Amino acid sequence: MSQAPLYTETLQRFENQAIVTVAAGATCAYLGDERSLREFLVADETARHLRAAGHTVFSLLIDDSLDPLNARQLRVAVNKDEKLQEQFQGWCGKPIGRLPDPWGCHASYAAHFEAKLLDRLHDFGCHPTLISTADLYRRGVYAPYVREVLERHDEVTGFLAQRFPGYTPDRLFWVICPCCGYMDATRMERVACWGVQAYCGRCEKSHGIAFGDLEGKLNWKLDCALRWTLFKIDAEPFSKAYLEPKAGTFAVARALSERFFGGAYVQPLPYGLVKMERHLSGRVLESLPAPALRNLFTEHPATDLHLTADLVMTTASRHEVSAGTSYLDAVKQLLPVWLLTPDALTKGQRDLVAHGTAFSRHFLDSEPALRLPAREHIAGEVPVVLEGLRCLLRQIITLRQTTGSCWESYQAPAKRLLDDVAPHKKAVLHCFRSITGQQQGLPVTRALFLLPLTYLQLVEHLLDLHLSVAVHNTVHPKSSYEPETLPLPLAA
Ligand SMILES: [Zn+2]
Ligand SMILES: [Zn+2]
Numbered sequence: 184m185s186q187a188p189l190y191t192e193t194l195q196r197f198e199n200q201a202i203v204t205v206a207a208g209a210t211c212a213y214l215g216d217e218r219s220l221r222e223f224l225v226a227d228e229t230a231r232h233l234r235a236a237g238h239t240v241f242s243l244l245i246d247d248s249l250d251p252l253n254a255r256q257l258r259v260a261v262n263k264d265e266k267l268q269e270q271f272q273g274w275c276g277k278p279i280g281r282l283p284d285p286w287g288c289h290a291s292y293a294a295h296f297e298a299k300l301l302d303r304l305h306d307f308g309c310h311p312t313l314i315s316t317a318d319l320y321r322r323g324v325y326a327p328y329v330r331e332v333l334e335r336h337d338e339v340t341g342f343l344a345q346r347f348p349g350y351t352p353d354r355l356f357w358v359i360c361p362c363c364g365y366m367d368a369t370r371m372e373r374v375a376c377w378g379v380q381a382y383c384g385r386c387e388k389s390h391g392i393a394f395g396d397l398e399g400k401l402n403w404k405l406d407c408a409l410r411w412t413l414f415k416i417d418a419e420p421f422s423k424a425y426l427e428p429k430a431g432t433f434a435v436a437r438a439l440s441e442r443f444f445g446g447a448y449v450q451p452l453p454y455g456l457v458k459m460e461r462h463l464s465g466r467v468l469e470s471l472p473a474p475a476l477r478n479l480f481t482e483h484p485a486t487d488l489h490l491t492a493d494l495v496m497t498t499a500s501r502h503e504v505s506a507g508t509s510y511l512d513a514v515k516q517l518l519p520v521w522l523l524t525p526d527a528l529t530k531g532q533r534d535l536v537a538h539g540t541a542f543s544r545h546f547l548d549s550e551p552a553l554r555l556p557a558r559e560h561i562a563g564e565v566p567v568v569l570e571g572l573r574c575l576l577r578q579i580i581t582l583r584q585t586t587g588s589c590w591e592s593y594q595a596p597a598k599r600l601l602d603d604v605a606p607h608k609k610a611v612l613h614c615f616r617s618i619t620g621q622q623q624g625l626p627v628t629r630a631l632f633l634l635p636l637t638y639l640q641l642v643e644h645l646l647d648l649h650l651s652v653a654v655h656n657t658v659h660p661k662s663s664y665e666p667e668t669l670p671l672p673l674a675a
Contacts, residue, residue, distance in 0.1 A: 186232075187481075187482065187483055187484055187485070188485075189225075189229070189452060189453065189484050189485055190228070190229060190232045190484075193229055193232065193233065193418060193450060193452065194232060194233065194236055196450050197233060197238060197417065197418075197450075200238070200417070201238060201239060202238070202239045202240075202241070203230075203233050203238050203239070203240050203241070203417045203418065204240070204241040204242075204243065204414060204415055204416050204417050204418075205226050205227075205229055205230045205233070205240060205241070205242050205243070205416075205417065205418045205419070205452075206226070206242075206243040206244075206245055206410070206414065206416045206418075206419050207222055207223050207226040207243070207244055207245070207311070207419065207420055208222075208244075208245045208246075208247065208407075208419070209223075209244060209245070209246050209247070209300060210246065210247045210248075210250050210256075210279070211246045211248060211279065211293050211295075211296035211297045211299075211300055212250070212252055212253075212256035212257075212260060212279050212292075212293070212296065213256050213257075213259040213260035213296060214260075214296055214299045214300060214303070215259075216459075216464045216465050216468065217457070217459070217464075217465070217467050217468040217476065217490070218456075218457040218458075218459055218490075220303070220304075220307070220468075220476075220480065221454055221455075221457050221480045221481075221484075221488075222420045222422070222454060223244070223304055223307075223309060223311075223420075224307060224309070224477050224480045224481050225420045225452055225454045225480070225481055225484045226242065226311075226418075226419070226420045226452065227242065227304075227307070227308070227309040227311070227481075228477070228481035228484070229418060229420075229452055230242045241312065242309070242310070242311040242312065243311055243312050243313075243314055243414060243416070244300075244301070244304070244311035244312065244313050244314065245314045245316065245410060245414075246280075246293060246297050246313065246314065246315045246316065247316055247400075247403070247406070248278065248279055248280030248291075248293035248297070248315045248316050248317035248318075249278045249279075249280055249281075249316050249317045249320050249399075249400040250278065250279060250400070251275070251276050251277060251278055251279070251357070251365075251366050251367045252274050252275050252276070252277060252278075252279050252282065252292070253275055253276075253367075254268075254272065254275050257271055257272065257274070257275060260285075260296070261285070267285065271285060274292070275367070276365040276366065276367035276368065276385070277364055277365055277366065278317060278359065278366060278400070279291070279292045279293040279296075279317075280292075280293040280294075280315060280316070280317025280318070281317065281364070291317075293315060293317060294315070297313055297315060301313060306473045307473045307476075307477050308473070308474075308477070314414070316400070316406070319413075320398070320399075320400060324413065325400075325401065325409070326394075328401070328409050328444070329356065329397070329399075329401060330394055331443070332355055332356065332401060332405060332443070333355070333356060333371075333374045333379060333394075334374065335443070336355060336374055339355060339405075339439075339443065340352070340355065342438075342439075342442055343435070343439075346438050347429065347430045347434070347435055347438070349429050349430040350429075350430035350435060352402050352404070353402075354370065354371070354402060355401065355402050355405060356371060356399055356400070356401055356402065357369065357399045357400050357401075357402070358370075358371060358379065358381040358383075358392070358397070358398070358399040359398040359399045360381070360383040360385060360386060360390065361390055361392055361396065361398070362383060362386045362388065362390060363383060363385050363386050365383065365385045366399060366400075367385075368383060368384030368385045369381050369382065369383045369384070369399075370382050370384070372389060377391075377393055377394070378391065378392050378393040378394045378395075378396070378397060379391075379392055379394075379397060380392075403432070404432055404435045404436045404439060405436075405439055407432060407436040408436040408437070408439040408440035408443070408444050408447075409440075409444055411436070411440055411444070411447040411449050412440065412444045412445050412447050415447070416447065416449055417448075417449065417450060418449065418450040418451075418452055419449055419450075419451065419452065420451075420452040420453075420454050421433050421451045421452065421453060421454070422453070422454055422455075422456060423453060423455070423456070426451055426453055433451050437449070452484070453484070453485050454484045454485065455483075455484065455485050455486045455487035455488060456487050456488070457480070457487075457488045457490060458487065458488070458489045458490065459489075459490040459491075460490075460491060460492075463490060463491075463492065463495075466541070466545045466546075467490055467495055469538065469541035469545070470495065470538055470541045470542035470545050470546060471495065471498060471499065471502075471510075471538060471542070472502065472504070472510060472534060472535060472538050473534075474502070475498055475499070475502035475510060476498075478502070479494075479498050492546060495546055496511070496546060498510075499511040499514070499542065499546070504535060510535075510539075510542075513535060513539065514535075514539040514542050514543055514547070514551065515547075515551075515623060515624065516624050516625040516629075517535075517625070517633070518535070518536060518539045518540070518543070518551040519551050519552060519619075519620075519621060519624060520624075520625070520630065520633045520634055521535075521536050522536065522540075522551065522552060523634065523635050523638055524635050527635075539551060552620075554619065554620040555641070556618045556619065556638075556641060556642045556645050557645075558645065558648075558649065560617060560618045560620075561614070561618060561645065561646065561649055562649075564614050565610075566650065567607060568607055568610045568611055568614050569614065569646055569649065569650060570646075570650060571604055571607045571610075571611040572611045572614050572615055572618075572642075572646060573643060573646040573647065573650065574604075575600060575601070575604055575611060575615075576639055576642060576643045576646070577643060578600050579597060579600060579631045579639065580636060580639055580640060580643065582596055582597060582600065583631075583632070583636060583639075584636070590632060593632055594628065594632075597628050597631065597632065598628055601627065601628060612627050615627060615630075615642075618642055619634075619642075
């Protein structure tokens with residue numbers, strides 16, 4: 184498969200640069216749905232290509248944790264829980280990195296969602312280094328730059344007005360009120376040689392704040408330009424809206440960087456938007472294995488994606504979980520068998536079971552389960568077919584006990600045993616499928632190999648019971664599957 188132009192161009196761009204830093208930004212005010220993942224996955228896929236070409240790559244995830252929480256973010260964060268929204272609404276307007284964790288498990292509100300996001304990214308094989316900007320501001324990393332921007336306030340706004348007539352920043356710096364801790368209603372009134380005079384609409388007071396005590400964060404475009412310099416960032420994903428040349432974030436940040444922060448050159452990694460029907464939110468993430476979703480988002484990074492149920496089905500049928508087996512087939516055929524032996528599964532199989540169960544529920548409208556055999560499943564069947572199945576099961580159980588878990592040793596003799604079931608083969612196999620509830624499942628030879636021996640023994644035992652009762656109650660003609668002639672006599 185040919186490589187998307189984005190990766191080819193990036194590899195060419197950094198061909199002679201041994202160390203490359205790829206960064207992606209986030210505001211960890213809530214954990215978004217699958218749409219929000221594309222940016223991180225495109226950054227990581229770029230890093231993967233660079234690493235494969237022999238570069239040393241630093242992957243950064245920068246959380247704007249000094250951003251103020253807003254009501255919309257809170258609503259998503261607490262899963263629309265009205266009680267929690269009411270309880271925490273007083274937090275809106277304060278920086279997320281300074282709020283407590285509503286669930287009490289992390290150092291701050293931001294740290295909670297940073298951990299959740301990192302956990303999710305780890306599932307996709309992304310392991311970026313987290314940079315929480317609230318920590319950087321707290322440690323004074325931004326302080327000299329903040330002071331410079333404030334001292335050159337008029338020069339910066341004049342430069343922006345001249346270069347980007349369509350863009351007038353609301354504020355160059357968001358002051359955190361030293362009195363109430365909110366930052367959404369503060370406005371700088373004056374920059375003096377000792378500090379700033381700022382008015383807080385929440386306190387309805389004006390505060391004089393010395394530079395040494397000044398807290399707050401730079402306008403996002405300034406922050407973006409500055410972080411390129413601070414972390415020597417080489418490449419960063421931007422959606423097309425951010426790359427709009429007239430007043431898009433990238434163009435403005437690049438101009439600011441060139442004029443005020445030493446002009447770091449950053450390669451934008453354009454990625455297309457992900458649109459999705461509302462009812463699919465969260466379900467795609469739950470239902471597709473991480474490599475399938477990763478591939479869907481990164482194969483053609485610049486193309487807009489419309490995630491529909493049809494696209495999810497196509498992706499499931501194209502994604503191979505092992506040689507020759509698509510994810511869709513695995514969900515339909517292997518999952519019911521795996522569910523019987525959860526303890527024996529590998530980590531990869533457990534992941535597939537988790538995703539496959541959700542996929543079945545959301546996209547196939549069924550619960551993947553292998554039912555336990557019960558009397559009612561065999562009640563209407565004619566004895567000759569039941570005896571045929573009992574005989575086959577005994578021989579298969581013996582075969583599996585001798586061949587262990589080796590498919591190669593099992594396959595040919597098992598196929599012969601199945602052929603020998605004639606003349607009732609079709610009815611016997613149908614009976615087996617209806618007992619297990621797997622009319623559409625695996626080929627029977629394979630199912631008989633994968634099902635736990637205890638399960639097969641249970642079916643056999645049930646057949647024994649049923650047939651012995653039938654023998655006592657009725658005198659039926661002897662079939663060619665006379666139990667006494669079988670190689671493995673029944674123990675009980
Ligand atoms: Zn927490
Ligand atoms: Zn205040």
